[in-house]
Amino acid sequence: MKTQTILLKNRPEGKPTLSDFEFITEDADLNIHSDEMLLETIYVSVDPYLRGRMSDAKSYVAPFELNKPIHSGVIAKVLKSKNDQFSAGDYVSGMLDWKTKQVSKGDGLLKVDKNKAPLSAYLGILGMTGVTAYCGLTQIGKPKAGETLIVSGAAGAVGSVVGQIGKILGLTVIGIAGTDEKVAMLKSKFGFDAGINYNTTKDMKAAIAKAAPNGVDIYYDNVGGPISDAVLFSINKFARIINCGAISVYNNTETPTGISVQPFLVKNSALMQGFIVSNFEEKFPEAIKHLSEWLAEEKLTYTETIVHGFDNIPKAFIDLFDGKNKGKMVVEI
Amino acid sequence: MKTQTILLKNRPEGKPTLSDFEFITEDADLNIHSDEMLLETIYVSVDPYLRGRMSDAKSYVAPFELNKPIHSGVIAKVLKSKNDQFSAGDYVSGMLDWKTKQVSKGDGLLKVDKNKAPLSAYLGILGMTGVTAYCGLTQIGKPKAGETLIVSGAAGAVGSVVGQIGKILGLTVIGIAGTDEKVAMLKSKFGFDAGINYNTTKDMKAAIAKAAPNGVDIYYDNVGGPISDAVLFSINKFARIINCGAISVYNNTETPTGISVQPFLVKNSALMQGFIVSNFEEKFPEAIKHLSEWLAEEKLTYTETIVHGFDNIPKAFIDLFDGKNKGKMVVEI
Structure with a gap:
């Protein structure tokens, strides 16, 4: 099965450019084994902090590796599952690769409810x-x-x-x-x-x-x-x-x-x-509970900028540094 | 009964000088009433933070008033007492005026044990x-x-x-x-x-x-x-x-x-x-308990500079700013 992937080709100097990224189309093994599931990417979050991870300077998270897929916050749909925690048709959020399709064991992924809030909100105000x-x-x-x-x-x-x-x-x-x-x-x-x-x-x-x-x-x-x-x-x-x-x-x-x-x-x-x-991982459920309630009660509002197409992920990321977004920048695949 | 008192005469400009202080000898009413006790000053603590209180700039404690007695950490002996908490012969520590004798209701004073540590230690390592x-x-x-x-x-x-x-x-x-x-x-x-x-x-x-x-x-x-x-x-x-x-x-x-x-x-x-x-007032008893134990076990040591005579309090204070002390500076009356 084919999947598209975005790799980090060069460590950007100053503002990132399109040539810092490489698109590849792979014939990947997308068969799933015990505990695994096949995911299809729906939304990709692009954030300023990713710029830091593209450098190899010491920071609070390890840098991305060159010629490896970049990853960030992603909302994905479960296409097939051999994992007890997730079923086909579920939507999940978590840190995933910039790929159109990928296999995961579900580590660090959370189920999200598309009836409670728009899926993209789980990358922003509920993310x-x-x-x-x-x-x-x-x-x-x-x-x-x-x-x-x-x-x-x-x-x-x-x-x-x-x-x-x-x-x-x-x-x-x-x-x-x-x-x-x-x-x-x-x-x-x-x-x-x-x-x-x-x-x-x-x-x-x-x-x-x-x-x-x-x-x-x-x-x-x-x-x-x-x-x-x-x-x-x-x-x-x-x-x-x-x-x-x-x-x-x-x-x-x-x-x-x-x-x-x-x-x-x-x-x-x-x-x-x-x-x-x-640092506050144990507080995430409490945070998401309150944020969801406040959102439902219309006590919270938010802005987001949605860009369309997997091919536009690098450009959407670069546009952050020119202030082309209002609120959270998200790419819909 | 006569008592000697040191007043703040001028707010120092730069380093304090002897002329910023005034000594007076008062015929004070040192009769004690219900709840009161008569104290005789034994040791006076002089500390750099007092310089801040001599200015009228905003700080975390109110400034000293001009022509009023200065106060700081003091160890005093109880000469007479009509206060249930303290008896004649007790030694106390607390914030008291720079006076040879004074009347107190005991607010904020702690009893100290001269058999457990030298009295001056209660102004320093146990203070x-x-x-x-x-x-x-x-x-x-x-x-x-x-x-x-x-x-x-x-x-x-x-x-x-x-x-x-x-x-x-x-x-x-x-x-x-x-x-x-x-x-x-x-x-x-x-x-x-x-x-x-x-x-x-x-x-x-x-x-x-x-x-x-x-x-x-x-x-x-x-x-x-x-x-x-x-x-x-x-x-x-x-x-x-x-x-x-x-x-x-x-x-x-x-x-x-x-x-x-x-x-x-x-x-x-x-x-x-x-x-x-x-800010940590509720921790003081715990602190003093540990410090006393460690001092008794000789796990803690300290240096102090003891100057003699009530008349020398201002000079001892001024000497702090020339680094003439080693460790805690204390005046023995």
Whole structure:
């Protein structure tokens, strides 16, 4: 049986290009044995973090191997199954190869219900995006109703969910984003209390202090850098700072680029903690349960950009770096 | 009855001077009423943090008032008592005024046992110094035997206790200090595994990586600044960084002076947390119990500098800023 596969051909220098990827069509052995099942790919998630895995620099996950299939979050349909946990016709989500068809033993795969939410949602708000927002905010942020939450990268896939969960939990929520359009959307679509455009605001310290007159109890930080420096001046005693990403400073960790955070942490008995979502694996069922309920109750909303065709996976990935997506970027096969 | 008192006369600019203090002799009403007791001061603790309270800048404790008595950690003898909790002849420790005699209702005072340890120890290793070391290391650091601990300000009153507790708990302990003499003492007197002199080491990153070949699991940070930046390059996944002090950067929180810590925290799922010891008040009895036992078993040692005479309290305090003390500085009245 034939399957199409996308391999990593070169480690990208700077922005990835189409020539970093190679398509092959294989005559693969797709017969299944005991415990195995045959899967057909339905949706493929493309995410900025994959760029990191294409480099061989030390990071929190091992790099992709050259000339091997790339993998990411995938929704697949079970075509045949000799595995007790899954039946033909089931839909599953999990980390799978960029292949049109593949054989799996089901390790790390979860069944998803297409009647409860659109299948693509399981790659976004009901997948790692939503779970990252939920786990970081609840497990590190430990929110209490009435507190003030600031979110950077607030219009992004994770940030927009963080802010909405904050509102559900009774927080005052302020979002920081990079365009007036995004800031308007924070309030009109996602229900944030206030938004700050960091590109047009001259004095971020003053703008944050004004937006958060009672100070900041929780800062969900997706960006790092000068925005995060400015937030520190408004943190309250026992503030919690969740380091989910530091995109603005990943490429410069050698030279002085920021203020020293330590005096702020000492003075306020504050906490900063980095995480990746897999640290909270035991919380995933709880997270997905709450997110599904809130979605069904229309307390949560989300944006996604759906691109069509297996051949367009690399291009969709590259388009992320030009900001061509709104919310979660997903490829429908 | 007469009592001598030391008042804060001026808010110091830069290093405190003798003219910032005023001695008065009062005819005070030292008769005690119901619940009260009359105390005679035996030892007075002078500490760098008092400098912060002499300014009126926002900090984690309210500033001292001008022309009012200064207070700090004191060991006093109960001369008379109408309080059920304390009897004449008892010794107590707690925050008390810089007075030779004073009346107290006993709020916040603890009885101390002069047969278990020298009375001055209750201002140091069995007082806030030891409790700060114990609570920060155990409550934020959550040490596990076999892990690697780095301590900055390692030869200081807190740092030297942190390292010794680390050894008792089965950690590999590396200390950072500013002179060869101090580094030698870390190993010979306090039992650290290794020491680094930050004043003579050109490449701190390399020196830390060499001293901690398995990486750093816990960093007990008393200083902040470039030393702390260098430690970040060696932290392990799930590292815990305890921000106990940031003396090197307290005076500059406005301009870029350091590397951005966020990428290190994200990549390693690491935690940084500031604290003051009073956050862990419910742990004090446990801390003092362990510290007393370890002291009795000679697993802990300490240095102190004892100055004599009530009149010398301000000078002893000022001498702290010229490094004239070794370990805890205490004035015996």
